[in-house]
Amino acid sequence: MSAVELFGTAFQNPVLLAAGTAGFGRELDHVIDLDRLGGIITKAVTPEPRQGHPALRVAEFRGGMLNAVGLANPGVERVAEHELPWLSQRLRRARIIVNVAGATVADYVHVIERLTPFEAIAAFEINASCPNTTAGGLEFGAEPGGLAELIRACRRAASRPLAVKLSPVLPDIAAMARVARDEGADAVSLVNTMPGLLDKRLGNGSGGLSGPALLPIGVLATRRVRERVGMPVIGVGGVRNAADAREYLAAGASLVAIGTAALADPRVPERIAHELIRG
Numbered sequence: 001m002s003a004v005e006l007f008g009t010a011f012q013n014p015v016l017l018a019a020g021t022a023g024f025g026r027e028l029d030h031v032i033d034l035d036r037l038g039g040i041i042t043k044a045v046t047p048e049p050r051q052g053h054p055a056l057r058v059a060e061f062r063g064g065m066l067n068a069v070g071l072a073n074p075g076v077e078r079v080a081e082h083e084l085p086w087l088s089q090r091l092r093r094a095r096i097i098v099n100v101a102g103a104t105v106a107d108y109v110h111v112i113e114r115l116t117p118f119e120a121i122a123a124f125e126i127n128a129s130c131p132n133t134t135a136g137g138l139e140f141g142a143e144p145g146g147l148a149e150l151i152r153a154c155r156r157a158a159s160r161p162l163a164v165k166l167s168p169v170l171p172d173i174a175a176m177a178r179v180a181r182d183e184g185a186d187a188v189s190l191v192n193t194m195p196g197l198l199d200k201r202l203g204n205g206s207g208g209l210s211g212p213a214l215l216p217i218g219v220l221a222t223r224r225v226r227e228r229v230g231m232p233v234i235g236v237g238g239v240r241n242a243a244d245a246r247e248y249l250a251a252g253a254s255l256v257a258i259g260t261a262a263l264a265d266p267r268v269p270e271r272i273a274h275e276l277i278r279g
């Protein structure tokens, strides 16, 4: 398994760092060789800087972890002035995908328009799991009308390919992937974290479940979307080793992103990429 073509871009291997677990790459720079990966998906970018949720933000449990980081990020201006220039200058072969979030459709459009001048961005990943404040807090991706409106506006604003990141708790994830495709999305990222609660373990109360428990859920979502919609999939959720990554690839994913396992050991993605290349 070696180079993969997606979004009209060549990825040297199918392994990505998942959104929110590698920041904008800086923290990992002297720990791993980012340029050996297929690419990095950045932390969510919103128009304004966000502090995120109060501590404690992470709690471990047997099946993985819960996080309530929120959308902590420095805001689109700082990302445009500091983070992306650094990252695009640092990477030669690994590709950059920017995760976009917001509370209104206009927030997403603003981030996309501000960052579009960066030639190094291979695609935008639209985080469709944020509460839509103009629709009363229901997530953008929770019902077809909200998702369609979001993707339509992002499609109009973006001259780059779009991947839409969906929640694993959607009753019919293939139907929502179809909505995204029909509005012009190029791929879907499956899956985001799953809502969960452990008593008094997180500052925010509830959080998002990630890690090993998500693996079969994400693999099933990938299989369903590939069979029923046929659009490209970035598989994400619960990957800890090359065998897990192959589960997503066998289900039809083009690329595989790694989050929680890389938080525990940042060398995991490079190791998996190496093993997949070796075959």
Ligand SMILES: Cc1cc2nc3c(=O)[nH]c(=O)nc-3n(C[C@H](O)[C@H](O)[C@H](O)COP(=O)(O)O)c2cc1C
Pocket (backbone or CB within 6 Å): 018, 019, 020, 021, 042, 043, 044, 067, 069, 071, 099, 127, 165, 191, 192, 193, 209, 210, 211, 212, 214, 236, 237, 238, 239, 257, 258, 259, 260, 261
């Ligand atoms: C600490 C943390 C922060 C995250 N931040 C984002 C984010 O900003 N945007 C997003 O779309 N997903 C975010 N995610 C979800 C991951 O990208 C990924 O979909 C999820 O964790 C499942 O993959 P994993 O089991 O390999 O961690 C975050 C996950 C974690 C654990």
